[in-house]
Amino acid sequence: PSSDWSFHNVRRLMPTAAIAASKTPTPLESAPREIGSVAFEGAGGATTLREALAPSKTKGFLVLRRGRIAAEWYAQGMDATTPHIVFSVSKSICGALGGILADRGLLDPDGPVTDYVPEVANSVYGSGGCTVRHLLDMSVGISFTEDYVDPDGDVARYRRAAGWDVIKPGQSTMALREFLGTQKPDGKKHGHAFHYVSTNTDLLGWVYERAAGRALSDILGEWLWTPLGAETEAYITVDAEGAMRAAGGICAGVRDLARFGEMIRQRGVAGGRQVVPGWWIDDINANGDPQAWARGEFAAMFPDSHYRSKFYQIDRKRRTLACIGIHGQWIYIDPPSELVIVRVAAEPVPLEVENYRAWRRAFEAIVRHFS
Helix, strand or coil: CCHHHHCCCHHHCCCEEEECCCCCCCCCCECCCCCCCCEEEECCEEEEHHHHCCCCCEEEEEEEECCEEEEEEECCCCCCCCCEECCCHHHHHHHHHHHHHHHCCCCCCCCEHHHCCHHHCCCHHHCCCCEHHHHHCCCCCECCCCCCCCCCCHHHHHHHHCCCCCCCCCCCCCCHHHHHCCCCECCCCCCCCCCCCCHHHHHHHHHHHHHHCCCHHHHHHHHHHHHHCCCCCEEEEECCCCCECCCCCEEECHHHHHHHHHHHHCCCEECCEECCCHHHHHHHHHCCCHHHHHCCCCCCCCCCCEEECCEEEEECCCCEEEEEECCCEEEEEEHHHCEEEEEEECCCCCCCHHHHHHHHHHHHHHHHHHC
């Protein structure tokens, strides 16, 4: 019941590291359009955007068209610059950062994970030829069940290691990076199937730090958030030993999330500056593995999709990309309609499949409205 408040006050609850913003933010012009009457099939039946926002625990909603703000809405103490936790949208932000490191010659996406982090050599990440690409594409053959509501499951132990949950008497006190080194294989070949496991992205953040020789928050700020033209300092949660939760700990303002989405739509360019290399965006669009996706657990939710470098391509014909996090976080990027849509929310259930389908229908209805 505290999510409405806590999701935009994470810094008051646990340690964080700052992600620097720009001293000269990229301006966002306003070109308002009335879209409240846009109709779609919600999780509970026919509705409109105006009717759906507040009851669905939406806290921030922004539509960019051609880089201009077409619609914007906030609730529950939020405004345009309030940092809100974006959960696994953090993965896509870190996926974009990977392209920057690769373009600088610091990161080999096809290199073995243990070239960067030998500490995990005795885990699943050190066996079977696990590469950075397997981390990027969520195709590690790991024995881990991403069940957010099992109080004794893998995710519960993971959250305690990351410093997110209170450690009760008798529970393990290992920190995040020690936890990563305990992960075991599931017997499947790396690259065979899309298998969504958050620890892969936390290890990726560790790989980035080793590749760059600097803290993840620093390179996110200097190489992505600042050149992007972000107007608000973002931040990322850290554990008791300073390890940053790349998989889900980033908190950022809604307008800056929109700037990030627009930069991706513009093939890595923001404010006339190449932030993420264009070839990395092209690779995200062209080189996902549909067969690996079809063997994975999200294929029924998003058919005709693939996953590449932490982005979902949920419509391969339109090259529609999505960054998605639990509790209702979205960045929806639709190049044909020149739209970027951001939603942050505090849905009470971490992963309610029908809610994700319903909001995708809402975004598609907005696309039709502008088209």
